[in-house]
Each structure stands twice: as C-alpha cells, then as structure tokens.
Amino acid sequence: SGLKREEVFITSKLWNTERGYDKAIASFNKTLENLETDYLDLFLIHWPANEKQFGDEANKINLDTWRAFEDLYKEGKIRAIGVSNFMPNHLEYLLENAEIKPMVNQIEVHPGWPQTEAIRYCQRHDILVEAWAPLGEAAALSNEVLQRIAKKYDHTTAQVCLRWGIQQGILPLPKSVHKNRIEENIHIFDFELTDDEMDVIGSLRNLGGQCKVPDQVDF
Numbered sequence: 001s002g003l004k005r006e007e008v009f010i011t012s013k014l015w016n017t018e019r020g021y022d023k024a025i026a027s028f029n030k031t032l033e034n035l036e037t038d039y040l041d042l043f044l045i046h047w048p049a050n051e052k053q054f055g056d057e058a059n060k061i062n063l064d065t066w067r068a069f070e071d072l073y074k075e076g077k078i079r080a081i082g083v084s085n086f087m088p089n090h091l092e093y094l095l096e097n098a099e100i101k102p103m104v105n106q107i108e109v110h111p112g113w114p115q116t117e118a119i120r121y122c123q124r125h126d127i128l129v130e131a132w133a134p135l136g137e138a139a140a141l142s143n144e145v146l147q148r149i150a151k152k153y154d155h156t157t158a159q160v161c162l163r164w165g166i167q168q169g170i171l172p173l174p175k176s177v178h179k180n181r182i183e184e185n186i187h188i189f190d191f192e193l194t195d196d197e198m199d200v201i202g203s204l205r206n207l208g209g210q211c212k213v214p215d216q217v218d219f
C-alpha cells in the first residue's frame with residue numbers, strides 16, 4: 001500500500017477456540033506473525049464464554065483470557081484491549097476482577113437491533129461501543145422510514161443508519177468493497193437527526209441482520 005504502519009489502525013480478535021491465558025498469548029503472537037507486524041492497535045475477545053456452554057466456569061474463562069490481554073497491553077504489544085459481543089452480565093464480572101478494564105466492546109447494533117441497555121451500560125463504564133453490522137448487513141437499507149428520513153436530508157439510507165450510531169456516541173464499522181460506498185459511509189458529519197428521528201429509528205424492529213443473543217449461541 002505504501003502506507004506506514006502507524007497510518008493504519010489494525011484490529012484483530014481472539015477466536016473462540018483460543019480462550020484461556022496460554023492459548024490467548026500464543027494466538028496473539030501467531031496473529032502478529034501472520035500480519036507481519038510487531039503490535040496491534042486493538043485486540044478483542046471475539047465472543048464471551050457463556051453459561052450455556054461452560055456453566056459456572058464461563059466468567060472465570062473470560063477473566064483468564066483477559067489476564068493475557070492485560071499482560072500483552074502492559075508489554076506494549078497492543079495499544080488498546082477490548083471485548084466483542086459482551087453483554088452487561090459478562091462485563092460485570094470482568095469489571096469487578098480485572099486490573100485494566102476493557103476499552104472497547106464491539107457489538108451488533110443497527111436500526112432494528114438497538115441494544116440500548118448494553119450501550120448505556122458500556123457508556124456508564126467509559127467503554128467505547130463499536131457497532132458491527134451497522135447497516136444490518138444491508139438489510140436495513142430498504143426500510144421505508146429510513147428512506148424517508150434520508151430523502152429529507154438529501155443523504156442515503158446507509159448514511160442515516162451510520163449517523164444514528166454516531167449521535168448515540170458509538171462507532172459504526174460499516175463494511176464495503178466499493179470505493180464510492182466507503183467514501184459515502186464517511187460523509188455523515190454534515191447533517192443532524194432530530195431527537196424525534198433518533199427515537200423513531202430506535203423504535204424500529206426486525207429489519208434484518210444477525211440479531212444474535214451472545215448467551216444463546218454455542219460456538
């Protein structure tokens with residue numbers, strides 16, 4: 001690319017089979033090797049160990065994994081450490097027992113799947129929420145309410161979805177393989193949704209996306 005390493009922000013995640021202190025360290029080192037770099041900007045635990053799969057051990061497994069993240073952070077190998085798909089019940093135990101609290105929680109948030117409680121909990125604890133699938137994997141884009149609001153501001157439906165995230169103080173992570181869409185998804189700072197529009201969008205349901213409940217999955 002010709003870009004310097006410090007011009008790129010690299011996030012990676014620890015996969016679910018690699019939980020626990022030793023495996024997390026080994027997996028992180030393998031990630032650095034694969035990416036041919038000597039540090040990550042952000043590293044996340046991809047999914048919490050949940051009670052459905054791990055019973056009473058779930059919280060301890062998450063903490064054991066987190067200890068590895070804390071040590072790698074202290075060694076300067078990761079600039080920021082966080083989690084993904086953690087709900088308040090998973091975060092509570094970590095916050096009570098961790099030395100360094102998670103800085104980021106990357107969760108699914110989009111119109112139709114607002115995750116209000118989890119967002120408020122994270123914001124109370126100064127944890128930045130990143131929204132994955134902020135367009136509901138493109139399924140939200142055909143919603144008529146969003147389309148009407150987009151027309152009013154002479155923007156696109158995708159931009160309205162992203163703006164709705166930004167105005168809640170969260171960081172949407174839209175994915176596109178098209179240059180024009182990547183540019184479009186950045187241009188969301190020249191209009192502002194009203195409080196009513198924020199509420200209307202927040203009350204939409206069932207627009208698509210994965211809408212996974214982290215405690216109910218078994219992977």
Ligand SMILES: NC(=O)c1ccc[n+]([C@@H]2O[C@H](COP(=O)([O-])OP(=O)(O)OC[C@H]3O[C@@H](n4cnc5c(N)ncnc54)[C@H](OP(=O)(O)O)[C@@H]3O)[C@@H](O)[C@H]2O)c1
Nearest residue numbers: 084132133134135136137138158173174175176177178181
């Ligand atoms: N932490 C987790 O557990 C987790 C889970 C799933 C995903 N993620 C991450 O979340 C990020 C985004 O999620 P996602 O890709 O699943 O869903 P998304 O960003 O909500 O939607 C992506 C879809 O929307 C289309 N799109 C993007 N911008 C558009 C625009 N301006 N107009 C029209 N269509 C547009 C893309 O098509 P084109 O690419 O063809 O433009 C693609 O089909 C990814 O980086 C992914 O790695 C994280």
